[in-house]
Amino acid sequence: MDAAAADDRLDRAFMALADPVRRGIVARLSRGPATVTELAEPFDITTQGVSKHIQVLESAGLVTRSRDAQRRPVHLDAAALETLTEWIDRYRLIHEQRFRRLDALLASADGGDAAASAGQD
Amino acid sequence: MDAAAADDRLDRAFMALADPVRRGIVARLSRGPATVTELAEPFDITTQGVSKHIQVLESAGLVTRSRDAQRRPVHLDAAALETLTEWIDRYRLIHEQRFRRLDALLASADGGDAAASAGQD
DNA sequence: CGCTTTATCAACTAGATGGTTGTAAACGTA
DNA sequence: TACGTTTACAACCATCTAGTTGATAAAGCG
Numbered sequence: 001m002d003a004a005a006a007d008d009r010l011d012r013a014f015m016a017l018a019d020p021v022r023r024g025i026v027a028r029l030s031r032g033p034a035t036v037t038e039l040a041e042p043f044d045i046t047t048q049g050v051s052k053h054i055q056v057l058e059s060a061g062l063v064t065r066s067r068d069a070q071r072r073p074v075h076l077d078a079a080a081l082e083t084l085t086e087w088i089d090r091y092r093l094i095h096e097q098r099f100r101r102l103d104a105l106l107a108s109a110d111g112g113d114a115a116a117s118a119g120q121d
Numbered sequence: 122m123d124a125a126a127a128d129d130r131l132d133r134a135f136m137a138l139a140d141p142v143r144r145g146i147v148a149r150l151s152r153g154p155a156t157v158t159e160l161a162e163p164f165d166i167t168t169q170g171v172s173k174h175i176q177v178l179e180s181a182g183l184v185t186r187s188r189d190a191q192r193r194p195v196h197l198d199a200a201a202l203e204t205l206t207e208w209i210d211r212y213r214l215i216h217e218q219r220f221r222r223l224d225a226l227l228a229s230a231d232g233g234d235a236a237a238s239a240g241q242d
Numbered sequence: 243c244g245c246t247t248t249a250t251c252a253a254c255t256a257g258a259t260g261g262t263t264g265t266a267a268a269c270g271t272a
Numbered sequence: 273t274a275c276g277t278t279t280a281c282a283a284c285c286a287t288c289t290a291g292t293t294g295a296t297a298a299a300g301c302g
Contacts, residue, residue: 007144010144011141013139023128029216031219037278046261048280048281070267071279087144098151167293177289190298192248193250
């Protein structure tokens with residue numbers, strides 16, 4: 001997978017979670033597969049609307065659909081969720097390590113004004 | 122913070138990360154604060170465009186802006202990133218625990234066909 | 243005081259998104 | 273066969289988004 005494709009995958013996955021209905025669907029699916037009508041039940045929108053939300057989640061790779069007669073049960077793909085936490089945690093940790101270095105510098109230098117220039121990395 | 126406000130905060134934060142330019146800004150800010158022109162430099166869009174991206178990140182609580190003469194350095198807020206990983210991990214872990222229970226059931230029952238009905242939870 | 247740099251605000255456009263209704267396909271059952 | 277259930281697809285609409293250009297404000301510098 002090249003960088004552009006990975007970008008696109010992240011775009012869609014984050015976008016998919018930027019909607020309370022779709023997050024509700026993910027939350028429900030974490031407890032096991034469900035059909036479209038089951039997933040639509042808690043929300044005040046049509047099953048067609050929910051079907052479109054599921055398509056968004058599917059194109060983001062967050063869920064998959066199987067087949068059981070005329071039903072199409074939806075399953076959560078936890079690996080895709082992990083990709084998101086990996087992206088976030090990468091930069092969160094870089095940020096925190098930078099803070100720890102800054103703290104160490106402050107502790108050793110003991111000069112308050114030295115922190116301002118150190119902030120430039 | 123009530124549920125609707127928390128929902129709105131999550132909406133904005135996930136939405137903010139659903140764009141490669143804004144993720145690039147977050148990645149850059151993990152290495153330290155930067156000005157708007159510095160942040161705009163790697164991208165092929167105007168500083169006005171980048172300024173709007175920063176407003177999106179700010180309204181999502183992911184970054185803050187301070188003041189240094191006519192410059193307005195942007196800082197990353199790692200705590201907001203943590204809120205996102207917490208949301209994702211919550212349902213990822215529920216999903217994985219369910220899988221572990223299913224595995225245990227399969228191991229004790231030893232019946233291949235039993236798995237299909239067990240899948241319904 | 244002008245000039246430059248840095249950044250924001252306002253207005254606009256093309257395109258995407260979230261919802262609807264209507265139609266139709268696939269499947270099990272009477 | 274006919275019927276009900278479940279789901280998808282197409283067309284449509286209101287709203288939002290991402291980018292642009294142009295004007296403006298704030299601060300430093302000649």
